[in-house]
Amino acid sequence: MTTEIQLPKVVQTRIARLAKAAGRSPASTLRFVLRDGFDAVELSVQENALADQQFATGVIATHANVMRDALNEVRQATRQAIAAA
Numbered sequence: 822m823t824t825e826i827q828l829p830k831v832v833q834t835r836i837a838r839l840a841k842a843a844g845r846s847p848a849s850t851l852r853f854v855l856r857d858g859f860d861a862v863e864l865s866v867q868e869n870a871l872a873d874q875q876f877a878t879g880v881i882a883t884h885a886n887v888m889r890d891a892l893n894e895v896r897q898a899t900r901q902a903i904a905a906a
Contacts, residue, residue: 839854843862843866850862
């Protein structure tokens, strides 16, 4: 379904800014804003940018490393529970 609407200039500017920050088109960004609201989309874009920056600088652990560490913790807790029994 295609519907044509006229958005206020301030809303168009906000969507364009979010789209640029997210690397998306304004039309794509508008779909997210309509679904989730401006606050949620702005927060998501900010969090994704921060995560990308942290990953690029090595601050964030990879998924594989987190899963390996979690599995090691579970194994250690299991061994302790068995030893205590």
